[in-house]
Amino acid sequence: MPELPEVETTLRGVRPHIEGRRITDVVVRRRNLRWPVPPEIDALPGSRIATVSRRAKYLLLTIAPGTSASTGPPRQGTVIIHLGMSGSLRIIAPDAPHRPHDHLFLTLDSGLQLRFHDPRRFGCWLWTAAAPEEHPLLRNIGPEPLSIDFDGAALAAAARGRKRPIKDLLLDGRVVAGVGNIYACEALHLAGIHPKRAAGRLSAARLDRLAEQIRQVLGHAIERGGTTLRDFLREDGAPGYFKQELHVYDREHQPCRRCETSIRRIVTGQRSTFYCPGCQH
């Protein structure tokens, strides 16, 4: 499920329930996620979740040392969570029955529990004691698409001299953080750019337009994701904005909503790519 809007929706849904809370119990039911869950995660009880934030599609829980009442040595650092392809977080009562693929539980002093669910186990829970932005997974990540650091000029700098298809460039986290397959397709359609076009051959004006459409489509999806936040205690974090509003993604052989041309599916960078031959060049 998770593209950046779902991760942001998850962040907003979970944050009010866990920020500032002390962790009272941790259960790792399955340690072999994308990488093994490190022992520092098991040692979290007694510590406090000071802040919850997002960088690209990573969720970051900064952990403050435990109080004198806690057991074990006080520790300070950051839990790095990624939802992979199929991961989700939800807040639930600790005595609620667990489902298959519920891999990791954090019980909080509020009496509620944060549960990580991930059938494909491409997600991860990692620990770093250093500044999270220095972690190898985060160190080389490009600007947040919704920050002021991301614009057509940033895209142009990354595209200069590159022959890669522009679609592949958008999925490269070093260029821009957290743009996934769906929104890369959608933004290219909105900007009227063919996904296979060599990145370095796009004009500054077209890259400006593309950057703006990336911001628009992600911002819009986050707004829509927000509509399910109310029910976050019950929902598993999958927002319902999907499908209906997509212009090209997963719409092969269906008519373009703008020009009626049949949507085409191709593969680039080993990923399915959908576009309208009528309005993308």
Place this chain on the structure above:
DNA sequence: CAACGGACCTGCCTGC
């Protein structure tokens, strides 16, 4: 360096 293919997993859908 850039670019590419393979890897990690389960579930769901299609077609034979």
Place this chain on the structure above:
DNA sequence: TGCAGGCAGGTCCGTT
């Protein structure tokens, strides 16, 4: 109905 094959919203890592 069963089963094989293809495909899926991510992204890291090793090899050219």
